[in-house]
Amino acid sequence: MRATIDLLVSKLDGLLPRHGIVLGSGLGSLVEAVDVVTRIPYSELEAFPVSAVSGHAGELVAGRLNGVPVIMLSGRVHYYEKGDAAAMRRPLEVLHGIGVTHLILTNSAGSLREDMPPGSVMRISDHINFTGRNPLIGEETDARFVGLTNAYDADMAADMERAAMKTGVLLKNGVYMWFSGPSFETPAEIRMARVMGADAVGMSTVPEAILARFLGMKVAAASVITNYAAGMTGNELSHHETKDMAPVGGARLATILKDMIAGEH
Ligand code: HPA
Numbered sequence: 001m002r003a004t005i006d007l008l009v010s011k012l013d014g015l016l017p018r019h020g021i022v023l024g025s026g027l028g029s030l031v032e033a034v035d036v037v038t039r040i041p042y043s044e045l046e047a048f049p050v051s052a053v054s055g056h057a058g059e060l061v062a063g064r065l066n067g068v069p070v071i072m073l074s075g076r077v078h079y080y081e082k083g084d085a086a087a088m089r090r091p092l093e094v095l096h097g098i099g100v101t102h103l104i105l106t107n108s109a110g111s112l113r114e115d116m117p118p119g120s121v122m123r124i125s126d127h128i129n130f131t132g133r134n135p136l137i138g139e140e141t142d143a144r145f146v147g148l149t150n151a152y153d154a155d156m157a158a159d160m161e162r163a164a165m166k167t168g169v170l171l172k173n174g175v176y177m178w179f180s181g182p183s184f185e186t187p188a189e190i191r192m193a194r195v196m197g198a199d200a201v202g203m204s205t206v207p208e209a210i211l212a213r214f215l216g217m218k219v220a221a222a223s224v225i226t227n228y229a230a231g232m233t234g235n236e237l238s239h240h241e242t243k244d245m246a247p248v249g250g251a252r253l254a255t256i257l258k259d260m261i262a263g264e265h
Contacts, residue, residue, distance in 0.1 A: 005097040008010050022104070043058070045091075052081065127209065128177040146214045157220060202223060224249035
């Protein structure tokens with residue numbers, strides 16, 4: 001890990017990103033707005049696991065977004081790939097190690113709300129971990145007992161809301177429920193999720209939010225809604241739909257994040 005941090009620091013050429021962004025399926029377009037200082041495929045970074053999920057590029061991109069230093073992880077590894085909830089631990093440790101203090105997590109998700117159609121963007125105000133898995137299982141220090149009362153940072157949330165207002169992009173907010181995947185949910189599971197207080201469902205982000213809080217980073221998160229959840233329309237769900245729809249809301253989310261980064265202090 002030390003070697004990966006040293007390699008990155010040398011490639012960053014003096015750039016000091018305080019903001020990290022994890023880009024989910026089909027949300028890689030934000031990378032195009034970056035004045036790139038360095039971009040490195042995960043396969044060349046020793047501490048990074050390579051995702052085999054189509055639609056996840058798997059590269060680290062660092063540069064300036066609206067003049068502000070930023071480091072992006074385009075593509076992530078999911079729990080469902082190998083059954084490892086801590087799959088993103090080392091990449092997040094690397095970001096933390098080079099000085100990232102503010103982490104923005106993004107994903108694609110299914111909506112449980114009629115007023116949040118595909119193409120919507122939802123700020124994650126809180127989450128429900130429905131998998132029973134936790135990336136800190138096996139961690140042996142007392143640091144494992146991470147408080148999640150304020151998992152998603154209030155100041156970052158306010159910055160995101162302000163950026164949405166300023167750019168005129170509608171930003172919903174709600175609770176994200178983590179299912180393990182890779183199969184989609186059943187209609188009965190979606191009815192259950194709604195009763196339990198979920199607004200959106202997905203297969204990522206929650207373990208990363210837990211790991212980031214463990215490392216002491218502040219976290220904000222947002223979902224791009226790619227579909228109504230199972231049973232809401234009668235259509236079958238598919239990864240194709242996720243990939244096709246992600247860029248629609250993804251462009252909206254990119255607009256918000258560009259402004260959010262520039263406005264943060
Ligand atoms: N369920 C789980 N994960 C998802 C969905 C969904 O409906 N849409 C995009 N990711």
